Amino acid sequence: MKKIECSNELRHKAEEIRYDIISMIAEAGSGHPGGTLSAADIGTVLFFNEMNYDPANPQWEGRDRFILSKGHVAPLFYTLLAHAGFFNRSELMTLRKYKSRLQGHPVSYMLPGVEVSTGSLGQGLSIASGIALACKMDKKFYRVFTLLGDGELQEGQIWEAAMFAAYRKLDNLCAIVDRNHLQIDGNTEDVLALEPLQAKWNAFGWHTIMINGHNISAILDAFREFNEVVNKPTLIIAKTVKGKGVSFMEDQAGWHGKAPKDDEVIQALSEIKARMDA
Amino acid sequence: MKKKDIQPIRDGYGNALIELGKTNPNVLVLDADLSTSTRTNWFAKKFPERFIDVGIAEQNMVDIAAGLSIEGKIPFVTTYGVFVCGRAFDQIRNTVCYSNLNVKIVGSHGGISVGPDGGSHQAIEDIALMRILPHMTVVVPCDHHQAYKATLAMAEMIGPAYLRLAREATAAITDENSAFKIGKAQVLTEGDDCAVFFAGTIGDEVMKAVEMLHKKKMYPTVINMHTIKPIDKKCIIQYAKKFGKIMTIEEHLQAGGLGSAIAEVLVEHYPVKVKMLAIFDRFGESGQPGVLLDAFGLSADKISKKIEQFITEP
Numbered sequence: 001m002k003k004i005e006c007s008n009e010l011r012h013k014a015e016e017i018r019y020d021i022i023s024m025i026a027e028a029g030s031g032h033p034g035g036t037l038s039a040a041d042i043g044t045v046l047f048f049n050e051m052n053y054d055p056a057n058p059q060w061e062g063r064d065r066f067i068l069s070k071g072h073v074a075p076l077f078y079t080l081l082a083h084a085g086f087f088n089r090s091e092l093m094t095l096r097k098y099k100s101r102l103q104g105h106p107v108s109y110m111l112p113g114v115e116v117s118t119g120s121l122g123q124g125l126s127i128a129s130g131i132a133l134a135c136k137m138d139k140k141f142y143r144v145f146t147l148l149g150d151g152e153l154q155e156g157q158i159w160e161a162a163m164f165a166a167y168r169k170l171d172n173l174c175a176i177v178d179r180n181h182l183q184i185d186g187n188t189e190d191v192l193a194l195e196p197l198q199a200k201w202n203a204f205g206w207h208t209i210m211i212n213g214h215n216i217s218a219i220l221d222a223f224r225e226f227n228e229v230v231n232k233p234t235l236i237i238a239k240t241v242k243g244k245g246v247s248f249m250e251d252q253a254g255w256h257g258k259a260p261k262d263d264e265v266i267q268a269l270s271e272i273k274a275r276m277d278a
Numbered sequence: 279m280k281k282k283d284i285q286p287i288r289d290g291y292g293n294a295l296i297e298l299g300k301t302n303p304n305v306l307v308l309d310a311d312l313s314t315s316t317r318t319n320w321f322a323k324k325f326p327e328r329f330i331d332v333g334i335a336e337q338n339m340v341d342i343a344a345g346l347s348i349e350g351k352i353p354f355v356t357t358y359g360v361f362v363c364g365r366a367f368d369q370i371r372n373t374v375c376y377s378n379l380n381v382k383i384v385g386s387h388g389g390i391s392v393g394p395d396g397g398s399h400q401a402i403e404d405i406a407l408m409r410i411l412p413h414m415t416v417v418v419p420c421d422h423h424q425a426y427k428a429t430l431a432m433a434e435m436i437g438p439a440y441l442r443l444a445r446e447a448t449a450a451i452t453d454e455n456s457a458f459k460i461g462k463a464q465v466l467t468e469g470d471d472c473a474v475f476f477a478g479t480i481g482d483e484v485m486k487a488v489e490m491l492h493k494k495k496m497y498p499t500v501i502n503m504h505t506i507k508p509i510d511k512k513c514i515i516q517y518a519k520k521f522g523k524i525m526t527i528e529e530h531l532q533a534g535g536l537g538s539a540i541a542e543v544l545v546e547h548y549p550v551k552v553k554m555l556a557i558f559d560r561f562g563e564s565g566q567p568g569v570l571l572d573a574f575g576l577s578a579d580k581i582s583k584k585i586e587q588f589i590t591e592p
Contacts (some may be wrong), residue, residue: 065348108377115348116379120372126338127373130345133330138349157369160338 001055001084004048007216013083014044014216015276018245019269020079020092026265028096031104034255035149036073038180038213038240045219046145046176047080055085058112064142065115065131069124070149070178071105072257077114078102086113122155124148125175129165132173132233143227144173151183154192159204165233166205173233174226178213180242182253198237206235213238246271283450287479288386288443290425292317295354297426298433299325304350305433308343310336310357316386316443318356336361340369340381347379352433359385359401359442363408374438375411382432383408386443388418389478389529390562390570393445400562401442405477406534408440409507415439416506417460418536420481421450424504427458435460444529446567448482451502463510469497471589473517476527477503477536483571484527486578487585496589498525506539514543523551525588529576532556553588555581 004010017040025031051064068077075095082089087101094100101110105119116127128146135142152158165173177197185191194200201208207229211218219238226234242256243249246268249260260268298305299321308330313319322329332339336357343353355362362385363370374381385404392400409416415437419425425443432439451466458464466481467488476484481502488500499521501513518524524544526537537554544550557574571577575584 116344116373117377118373120368123337123341123369123373126341126369127345127348129338130342130347131349132345133342134346134349134351137327137351157335157337157341160332160335161341164332164335164338164342 001053007220010044010048010216012276013048014041015245015272017044017076017079017083019272019276020082020089021075022246022260022265022268022272024075024079024092024095025259027093028259030096030259031075032072032257033246033249033260034182034242034252035070035178035180036076037244037246037249038242039073039076039147039178040245041214041216042147042176042178042219042238043076043080045216045223047084049220050223051145053084055113058086062142065128065144067115067124067128067144067146068106068118069146070121070152071118074102074104074106077106081111081113087111121149121152122157125158125161125165128173128175129161129168129170132165132170133168135172136170142172146175148175148177150177150179150181150188150194153177153194162201162204162206169231170233171230174223174236175233176236176238178240179237180240182242182251182256184253184256186253201235205232207232208235208237210237211239213240214244284447285422285450286445286447287419287422287425288317288445290419290422291384291429291441291443292320294426294429295321296324297430299328302352302433304352306330306346306351306353308332308339308353308355310334310339310361312357316356316384336366337369340366340383341373343381344369344373344377344379347381352380352382354382354384356384356386358387358399359404360387360399363401363404367407371411375413378413378437380436380438382439382441384441384443387445388442389444389480390557390574391444391446391479391529391567392562393567393570394564396564397561402529402531402557402562403534404442405506405530405536406538409539410534413438414507415460417504418442418477418506419504420478420502421448421452423450423452423454423456424458428504431458431460442478444479446479448479451481451485458504461505461508461510463513464502464504466500466502469499471497472523472525472585473499473501473521474525474527474585475501475503475514475536475540477506478529480527480529480576483576483578483581487582490578490582491585494586496586498585498589503536503540506536509539509543511543511547514540515548518544518548518550523553525553525555525585527555527576527581530556532558555584
């Protein structure tokens with residue numbers, strides 16, 4: 001996999017990803033644009049700079065593993081996989097349709113590049129920990145990345161896994177929290193407060209890094225830092241804006257699980273296009 | 279007289295794990311702080327680097343196993359049946375079965391014969407919960423010999439599987455040479471008076487009941503349905519045709535258990551009357567295992583009376 005090293009190119013790639021995300025969700029007529037757009041920059045850096053994999057050989061043993069714990073942002077995952085070459089971009093338009101490999105939430109046995117089916121929240125960190133443990137047992141050197149939603153951290157299983165990974169010193173494990181502050185019923189701090197989030201993870205024995213999740217250089221630096229950490233798993237808290245990159249979706253809980261229509265699609269795509277052409 | 283071979287079936291599981299430890303380097307064992315009770319501590323002692331105690335965290339345990347299985351390991355996830363099937367049901371459904379992962383789930387302490395711990399610890403709905411899941415195989419061995427073989431067979435097959443164990447020491451009704459194949463029912467004794475299907479350690483009571491019936495010159499055919507899923511349809515239909523009615527016996531809720539599974543086959547393919555001995559829409563409670571089995575109508579004495587009634591009624 002050829003890596004994109006230049007921040008500007010990564011930024012441009014992230015906009016291409018956003019463009020396809022809006023297009024496919026609009027075509028599907030349903031989906032989750034909010035959290036998909038907030039994680040687009042993190043996903044882009046992961047897939048086009050940080051992770052090692054081979055789209056021609058999805059089961060290559062040395063690949064870094066990626067687990068999408070917040071399975072509802074499947075459109076982001078699918079777009080990243082398509083742009084990385086796991087399958088043709090045209091297939092993105094089959095999202096959520098009958099007989100499509102692009103199910104509403106990712107299904108592992110249908111699509112190459114998907115390690116495990118997800119969709120029920122709170123499980124990805126445990127699965128990623130299991131993979132990271134197997135990696136250690138086998139004395140291998142790949143790394144395991146998992147993308148978590150912030151609302152998802154309300155699931156108790158997350159904290160079971162947090163204890164486990166730290167206790168087992170899984171320093172090959174990197175979890176990224178898409179901290180966009182919004183869940184379906186409103187602000188996380190109003191529904192069930194998560195703060196002080198970083199202090200909690202520190203107390204659980206993790207190495208934590210807090211960044212602006214839309215700053216490409218900051219994301220790159222955070223992964224560099226993860227690679228240096230020994231004996232501890234790493235948690236990156238990526239502060240993001242839900243719906244980032246589409247003005248009318250930004251910071252609106254209402255855009256968690258709703259597809260844009262007609263004029264909204266045109267406006268969203270033109271905003272993204274304008275940044276791509278800038 | 280031959281010395282009775284009495285041993286808890288969880289011992290068969292513990293011994294099989296040791297065997298797998300020696301023969302299959304991919305086999306790992308996970309437990310949630312109950313390793314003495316479930317016998318996984320025998321494996322832990324011999325293969326400490328392949329034993330993972332996750333603490334009291336069943337949901338995490340199942341998904342850790344899922345991750346391990348993705349990397350080619352064969353994890354045996356072990357704890358009380360009531361906890362793994364109940365608390366971790368979503369993990370089993372949405373991760374293990376939905377992804378069709380090679381995770382082996384072992385629920386010890388099935389049935390009311392768990393005894394004094396009471397209803398909170400007696401899994402009587404685990405078979406129902408596991409057998410409804412796509413991709414899942416469900417095995418309920420009858421004694422320690424069969425538990426040993428079932429454990430080895432589960433390691434050989436690919437895909438998610440549930441193994442139900444029990445706490446009490448029960449008499450072996452098979453021996454080390456008996457054949458065992460997942461999905462193939464085992465006829466323990468042939469008789470001309472009726473057909474009785476059972477699953478699990480209740481087989482000990484069933485076989486004692488059969489001895490009592492022999493004294494009355496009554497001879498049931500007894501079939502050990504150690505595999506609930508995939509169920510041996512051919513065997514069920516064969517005996518339904520032969521006797522025109524079927525009796526089922528299990529230490530599980532009637533809803534969704536062995537009797538239900540058999541009835542599903544018969545209703546579709548060869549409808550005959552099915553008499554079910556099971557637990558009816560209630561929880562278990564505390565008491566000595568023998569006392570409980572009798573109170574729930576599942577002691578050898580009560581079973582023999584029910585079979586007699588089943589044979590003699592029109």
